[in-house]
Amino acid sequence: AEPVGWALRQSGHEIIATIVQAVAVIGMFTALIGMMLAGSRLLYSFGRDGLLPKTLGKLSNNLPSHALIVLTVIGIALGAFFPFTFLAQLISAGTLIAFMFVSIGIYALRPREGKDIQEPSFKMPFYPVLPALGFLGALAIFWGLDIQ
Structure with missing residues (x-):
């Protein structure tokens, strides 16, 4: 602990x-x-x-x-x-799922830049490779969590 x-x-x-x-x-x-x-x-x-x-x-x-x-x-x-270990795993799983959705969400937002979304001050570098790597990395860690 x-x-x-x-x-x-x-x-x-x-x-x-x-x-x-x-x-x-x-x-x-x-x-x-x-x-x-x-x-x-x-x-x-x-x-x-x-x-x-x-x-x-x-x-x-x-x-x-x-x-x-x-x-x-x-x-x-x-x-x-609920036991603490279960809650800790639940928080980790929820955070990883949020990271995965954010990574995938880049693909929906990027084509909208300059149209209905103003030109952002920050752009995801190495698009479209880095969002996919971020998603796959979070997914790999998610699979490594306890089955509960």
Whole structure:
């Protein structure tokens, strides 16, 4: 669960191991808060656009409180009923699937440049090879995940 901290302790660097572990915990809390904020905004947008129940698309004190409460309840339920290793694999799988969709999405966006999409300030280098390599790389890692 803590390979860097373990390696530092085994090599006699107790203080550095403790600092690294503390920074890792703070980083996890920061990432969790960021994901909760982003997820609640996503649920709010879907609710506002009618893709999810309209109550999720309402603001309370300029905050998407309904969406944040729903996301919090879902997160607590998942954390309470599923083992950590399963959730970690699920997050990895979801991230890899998102990377695959982004890579494939380049093929739909590139022909639209200069027509209905303005000329972008950044273009995917080595198009059309690099998006395919990105997709195949993410797919290879995805296949390497646990079957669950």
